[in-house]
Amino acid sequence: MSVPIQLSSFPVDTAVLRILLAGALGMFLGLEREWSQKTAGIRTFALISLLAAVFTIVGSEVLLVVGGVLVIVQGVLLAVQGLLQEDDRLSLTTSVSMLVAYGVGALIASGYTLEGVTVAVLSSLLLVLKRELHSFAWGLSRQELRAATEFAIIAFVVYPLLPADPVAVPGGLLDITVELRVIWLMVVFVAGIGIVNYAVVQSYGGRGIAITGFFGGLASSTAVVGTMLDHVRQRPEATSYAVAAILLADAAMALRNLLIAVVFSFEHGLLLAAVVPLSAVIVGSVVVAAHTADWGETVDMELDSPFSLQNALAFGGVFLLVVVVGGVASARFGTAGLYVTSALSGLVSSAGATTSAVLLYRGGAIGEQTAMVAILVATAASIVVKAALTAPGPNRKFASRVALWSSVVLGGASLTVVAMLA
Incomplete structure (x- = not known):
């Protein structure tokens, strides 16, 4: 007599699923940046979230800190590049978004699934509503x-x-x-x-x-x-x-x-x-x-x-x-x-x-x-x-x-x- 296999019998909160979710949220964050034709887009953001997830799961605080520093340095370089190319205006949105993607990956890998999803969704919403938010602030x-x-x-x-x-x-x-x-x-x-x-x-x-x-x-x-x-x-x-x-x-x-x-x-x-x-x-x-x-x-x-x-x-x-x-x-x-x-x-x-x-x-x-x-x-x-x-x-x-x-x-x-x- 065969025993039916139930999905609930498998552990849902596994390291593999956390990595997949971290990558998906990174892609979600990078979607607007890709659409806006920024230097860092959907692939870069996904890789940043994956990197944070991997370092967190490995359990090395040194690697996690080093990865965060690398993301910050990369973001600063992109901001300087944008300053030289885009009408002498310093834009930090993409740089900060990359650091957020890194944080989301770390949250998901640490088991803070709801918190990580919330941060990703709110951050994406802030990116999408750029014109509306600027218009609202300037109209006050x-x-x-x-x-x-x-x-x-x-x-x-x-x-x-x-x-x-x-x-x-x-x-x-x-x-x-x-x-x-x-x-x-x-x-x-x-x-x-x-x-x-x-x-x-x-x-x-x-x-x-x-x-x-x-x-x-x-x-x-x-x-x-x-x-x-x-x-x-x-x-x-x-x-x-x-x-x-x-x-x-x-x-x-x-x-x-x-x-x-x-x-x-x-x-x-x-x-x-x-x-x-x-x-x-x-x-x-x-x-x-x-x-x-x-x-x-x-x-x-x-x-x-x-x-x-x-x-x-x-x-x-x-x-x-x-x-x-x-x-x-x-x-x-x-x-x-x-x-x-x-x-x-x-x-x-x-x-x-x-x-x-x-x-x-x-x-x-x-x-x-x-x-x-x-x-x-x-x-x-x-x-x-x-x-x-x-x-x-x-x-x-x-x-x-x-x-x-x-x-x-x-x-x-x-x-x-x-x-x-x-």
């Missing part, structure tokens, strides 16, 4: 460049410096702990959404109120309300489109809260109870917005700089304050205290109140249903305050319609909560 204003730099600081410098474990509130007066890294990660998360939103609005903001309302609402719902107030003041006939824009800003705000609730509770038990009511707010707002306008109207909306370090510190302070106040209220006044805190903080930042509920849920201080209600209370407070901001405007029809449709959306979400708690 000084303010936008500063914002990008400050975002990199809070995301890649400040975050790693924060303690990974929960820390107690100083002084010993409050018997609660806070996760500083999680709080700062919330800051990075919301700021990243704001940067993406800024880029989209800058590119497509004049093509419709749908984009203006939704993507503007991701960063600043107040900015959307202010823009719509000015718009209906100048053109009363555009009231229905302005109402739709504010509802779409509500939908964007609820979507942001939903992402916070889902993403940051994933490791400690997904907060599924918050998905249904927040989805009801999103769907209800979008449906009403689609019903009230035909989207033939367009409006431009100018956003400020997408991000600043000062705003990050202020936002982090709000997050920290909301978490501490929410924890104290929950510990001393029970669930009612948490709900009141969520409502008050939701007037300023529904994302902050959502953060507080998620962190308390992560720590086991509150249950899933309590966290759901707290998040919905904060979301409702944000919707109410946006409707209230339209009241002082001269267009009473605009204010009344915003209040009406906001109440409809909140009523539908409240019914879903009642049904879930029943």
Whole structure:
């Protein structure tokens, strides 16, 4: 009786397969250089990766270092050659790419397969997107460049410096702990959404109120309300489109809260109870917005700089304050205290109140249903305050319609909560 041969019975992580993969990734890296008609192309890059893989598998650190030095020397010679031949411009891209190919070969041969593939793919992407990246960099204003730099600081410098474990509130007066890294990660998360939103609005903001309302609402719902107030003041006939824009800003705000609730509770038990009511707010707002306008109207909306370090510190302070106040209220006044805190903080930042509920849920201080209600209370407070901001405007029809449709959306979400708690 013959025994069937299964592929899984053979070892996959062998030296031969590592060498083959290193050579393939080297060819992949050299493909763009070959297409760009550079001195070093697909064969050179493949051989460089193979050389690193062989030296690594042999286990000789001396050979590996010597090989790296040879690659560097070869890259310098190619750079000098390019300097003499290509309009006196020093191009280091090919030279650095060769060193990357050498590193990829060493990573693959050392067993870091995922890391090696990631480096190869990202490096190839950087080579292919040369024109797009240059165009993007040259098109940045000084303010936008500063914002990008400050975002990199809070995301890649400040975050790693924060303690990974929960820390107690100083002084010993409050018997609660806070996760500083999680709080700062919330800051990075919301700021990243704001940067993406800024880029989209800058590119497509004049093509419709749908984009203006939704993507503007991701960063600043107040900015959307202010823009719509000015718009209906100048053109009363555009009231229905302005109402739709504010509802779409509500939908964007609820979507942001939903992402916070889902993403940051994933490791400690997904907060599924918050998905249904927040989805009801999103769907209800979008449906009403689609019903009230035909989207033939367009409006431009100018956003400020997408991000600043000062705003990050202020936002982090709000997050920290909301978490501490929410924890104290929950510990001393029970669930009612948490709900009141969520409502008050939701007037300023529904994302902050959502953060507080998620962190308390992560720590086991509150249950899933309590966290759901707290998040919905904060979301409702944000919707109410946006409707209230339209009241002082001269267009009473605009204010009344915003209040009406906001109440409809909140009523539908409240019914879903009642049904879930029943």
